[in-house]
Amino acid sequence: MLSAESAAVVRATLPVVGASLDAITERFYATMFADRPELLDGLFNRGNQASGEQRKALAGSIAAFATMLLEHPDERPDDLLARIAHKHTAVGVTDDQYVIVHKYLFGAIAEVLGDAVTPEVAAAWDEVYWLMAGALIAMEARIYADAGAREGGTWRRWRVAARRDETPDVVSFLLTPVGDEPPPPALPGQYVSVQVVMPDGVRQLRQYTLSNAGGGARRITVKRVDDDPAGEVSTLLHATVRAGDELTLSAPFGDVTLDDSQAPLVLVSAGIGCTPMVAMLDHLAATGSGRRVLTLHADRSPDRHALREDMARLAPEHHFWYEQDAESPDRGGLMDLDGVEIPAGAVAYLCGPLPFMREARAALLRAGVAARDVHYEVFGPDLWLAAG
Known part of the structure; x- marks a missing residue:
C-alpha cells in the first residue's frame, strides 16, 4: 500500500x-x-x-x-x-x-x-x-x-527431432530434451524462450508459444518476420535449423493457460495466434475431455493458415474465415460473429494481432460472454494491459 x-x-x-x-x-x-x-x-x-x-x-x-x-x-x-x-x-x-x-x-x-x-x-x-x-x-x-528452476537459471538444451514446413513463412520444430533429466511440465497456452547466438555474436531471446500439449516432446511453430531486427531470430531459425540440431530453451512460462473447469470454451485466433489454441485443443484431446469447444480462426488464405489440418482435426466445431480463396464451408472476409452461436456461460481465449483481439473481445461481450471470462495472449510486450 x-x-x-x-x-x-x-x-x-x-x-x-x-x-x-x-x-x-x-x-x-x-x-x-x-x-x-x-x-x-x-x-x-x-x-x-x-x-x-x-x-x-x-x-x-x-x-x-x-x-x-x-x-x-x-x-x-x-x-x-x-x-x-x-x-x-x-x-x-x-x-x-x-x-x-x-x-x-x-x-x-x-x-x-x-x-x-x-x-x-x-x-x-x-x-x-x-x-x-x-x-x-x-x-x-x-x-x-x-518451474523447478533457480532464479534466472531456466535453460536447457533440446534436440530438433523433426522440422515441418507449415506454410511458406511458418515452420514447426518438434523438440526432445537432451539428457536424462525430465523437463518441467508445460501447461497448454504457455510459451518458452529460445536463445540463439546471432551472426554478430550477440545472444538474443524470443518467446514462442508451445503448439502441442507438451509431454516428453515440445513443439514450437515459428512465423518468419522479415523486419530487421524484429525478425532476426525467426529468420535465423527458418534458414539454419534442421532435424538433429540443438536449441537452448527456457522452462515454460505464461499465465494465460487453459482453465480446468467444464465451462464451454471459445477459442478465437488470427494468423500465428492459432498456436496456443492448438496446444489447448491437443491437451483436451489427449485427456479425453468432454467439454464443448467452439474454435474460431481468421487468416489470409487457406494456404497461409498454419496448423490448419491440426485445428480442423482437433476441433470438430469450428469456423474459419479467409480474406482470399475461401471455399465453403469456410467463410470469406474478416471474422464476423453474426450468426455464430456462442455457448452460454462460455470461457473465451483470444490470440492474434491486438486490433483483431479488441474487435473479437467486443463481439464476445455483445454475445453475452462475461468480461472476466475473456482471456488473451499477446506476442511481445503487452501494450493492451499497459494501456489500462
Whole structure:
C-alpha cells in the first residue's frame, strides 16, 4: 500500500509524469544500454527496442500501476504484475537487475523533468517503483520455484527431432530434451524462450508459444518476420535449423493457460495466434475431455493458415474465415460473429494481432460472454494491459 504522503504527491504529479513517460523510458534505455551494453546480450530483445514497443510497454505499465495504487489502494493489480513477471522469468531476470533498472530509470526521470523532481517527488515515485519491484520479485520467485528452476537459471538444451514446413513463412520444430533429466511440465497456452547466438555474436531471446500439449516432446511453430531486427531470430531459425540440431530453451512460462473447469470454451485466433489454441485443443484431446469447444480462426488464405489440418482435426466445431480463396464451408472476409452461436456461460481465449483481439473481445461481450471470462495472449510486450 502506498503511504498517504506519497499517494498525495503521486496523485498531484501523475499527469506530468505520465505525459513524460515515453521520453523518460526512451532516455532510460539509451543511457542504460550505453553504460551496460552486456544487457542486450541474452536479456533484452533488440527488436522490441528498435520498434519502441518495449519502451511503450514499460511506460504504460508504470502509469497503470501508479493509477491502480491510487484508485484501489487495498488491492494489488495481479493481472498486470503476473503478465510482467512471466515475461521476466522467461528471459531469466534476477533480483539484482531491479537495482540496475532503478538507477537508470530515476536518472532519466531527473534528466527529463529537471527541477520538477523535488526530493518529495523523487521519494514518492521511488516508493511506487519499489512497491512494484518488490511485488514482481516475490511473484517471480514463486514462478521460478514452480518451474523447478533457480532464479534466472531456466535453460536447457533440446534436440530438433523433426522440422515441418507449415506454410511458406511458418515452420514447426518438434523438440526432445537432451539428457536424462525430465523437463518441467508445460501447461497448454504457455510459451518458452529460445536463445540463439546471432551472426554478430550477440545472444538474443524470443518467446514462442508451445503448439502441442507438451509431454516428453515440445513443439514450437515459428512465423518468419522479415523486419530487421524484429525478425532476426525467426529468420535465423527458418534458414539454419534442421532435424538433429540443438536449441537452448527456457522452462515454460505464461499465465494465460487453459482453465480446468467444464465451462464451454471459445477459442478465437488470427494468423500465428492459432498456436496456443492448438496446444489447448491437443491437451483436451489427449485427456479425453468432454467439454464443448467452439474454435474460431481468421487468416489470409487457406494456404497461409498454419496448423490448419491440426485445428480442423482437433476441433470438430469450428469456423474459419479467409480474406482470399475461401471455399465453403469456410467463410470469406474478416471474422464476423453474426450468426455464430456462442455457448452460454462460455470461457473465451483470444490470440492474434491486438486490433483483431479488441474487435473479437467486443463481439464476445455483445454475445453475452462475461468480461472476466475473456482471456488473451499477446506476442511481445503487452501494450493492451499497459494501456489500462
